[in-house]
Amino acid sequence: MQPKFFKKTHCFFWLLGGSAIIWVGWRLSFQEFMFSDNSPHMTYRVDVHHASILQRLIHYELDEPVVVRLYRIEPRGLLGKSPVVDMSGGTAQVSWHTAPPLDFNMVYVGRDAIFNNIPSECKNQKSLPGCPKDEK
Numbered sequence: 001m002q003p004k005f006f007k008k009t010h011c012f013f014w015l016l017g018g019s020a021i022i023w024v025g026w027r028l029s030f031q032e033f034m035f036s037d038n039s040p041h042m043t044y045r046v047d048v049h050h051a052s053i054l055q056r057l058i059h060y061e062l063d064e065p066v067v068v069r070l071y072r073i074e075p076r077g078l079l080g081k082s083p084v085v086d087m088s089g090g091t092a093q094v095s096w097h098t099a100p101p102l103d104f105n106m107v108y109v110g111r112d113a114i115f116n117n118i119p120s121e122c123k124n125q126k127s128l129p130g131c132p133k134d135e136k
Contacts, residue, residue: 028053031067037094039107041121041131044079045071046094046109048087055084063088068113085112099131 031049038045051065059065068082087110095108099121107115122131 031055034066035092038073039096039121040099043073043121044096044098044107044118045073046107047071048092048109051084059084062086066092066110066113068109070107070115070118079118080115082109082113082115085110087112 029052031052034048034050036045036047047069049067049069051059051062051067055067056062056065062084064087065084066087067084070079070081071077072079091110093110096102097104097106097108098118103120103122105116105118105120107118109115
């Protein structure tokens with residue numbers, strides 16, 4: 001017959017072990033924030049995150065694996081998320097092609113993360129500097 005102290009201690013260690021397993025699982029799937037960039041007219045935002053430990057293990061051939069997310073600022077919303085891409089060699093430059101004169105409705109992050117069919121910034125907001133005036 002065991003004293004009550006040992007039963008409580010046993011339960012404590014199970015709780016501690018379960019908490020450690022949950023923490024390790026969370027840490028393996030956590031993506032660490034790298035940087036953020038806003039579009040020229042503050043309509044869109046790109047967030048770049050380091051890939052999680054699990055994603056790094058899966059994509060072991062990439063030197064600097066990242067995940068890129070594109071957001072609309074107002075109204076708030078996620079427009080797209082890239083697969084795990086490589087940002088090695090200092091290629092983390094963001095190119096916005098969403099306003100004149102380069103209104104191709106595309107956003108490039110590095111050489112591998114490309115977002116297509118992004119609405120133009122000038123059509124969403126009136127009288128922004130650099131946008132052509134609407135003719136009536």
